[in-house]
Amino acid sequence: MEKAEKQNKGLEDQGVNVTPELREEVTHQFISNSGIHAALLIWCRNKKDVPVQYVNEFIKSMDRLQLEMATQQHDVTEKLGQTIKDCEEKESRCQQLQTENSKLEMEVHRLKEETERLQQEEKEKTDIQNEPCGN
Numbered sequence: 001m002e003k004a005e006k007q008n009k010g011l012e013d014q015g016v017n018v019t020p021e022l023r024e025e026v027t028h029q030f031i032s033n034s035g036i037h038a039a040l041l042i043w044c045r046n047k048k049d050v051p052v053q054y055v056n057e058f059i060k061s062m063d064r065l066q067l068e069m070a071t072q073q074h075d076v077t078e079k080l081g082q083t084i085k086d087c088e089e090k091e092s093r094c095q096q097l098q099t100e101n102s103k104l105e106m107e108v109h110r111l112k113e114e115t116e117r118l119q120q121e122e123k124e125k126t127d128i129q130n131e132p133c134g135n
Contacts, residue, residue: 004030027064036061 004027012018036058044050
């Protein structure tokens with residue numbers, strides 16, 4: 001990890017804009033290319049003892065990977081939580097709009113019936129006025 005930080009520092013010293021994504025990529029490349037796991041498998045084959053510095057480096061590597069995994073899981077969980085919250089808000093708004101729409105449809109239906117009733121009454125008045133007086 002220290003080597004990855006030195007690499008990032010070197011890039012910054014060269015005037016390169018080291019974004020969080022670039023920093024993560026450099027760290028990832030160092031971890032995946034450090035070869036400590038493969039070296040331990042080869043060097044320690046058929047041996048009972050492992051040099052402490054190699055074990056310590058391997059433990060650091062595993063700790064970094066666990067931290068990276070936890071960080072990524074936290075980020076994804078946070079994004080998922082926000083997405084769920086946004087979805088619930090939109091669903092609630094949709095239900096409100098559906099309720100309002102139903103009320104408006106009922107009001108339109110009521111007004112149509114009222115209009116038809118008034119037109120019928122007007123027609124009846126006109127018919128009565130147009131009837132000849134006397135049988």
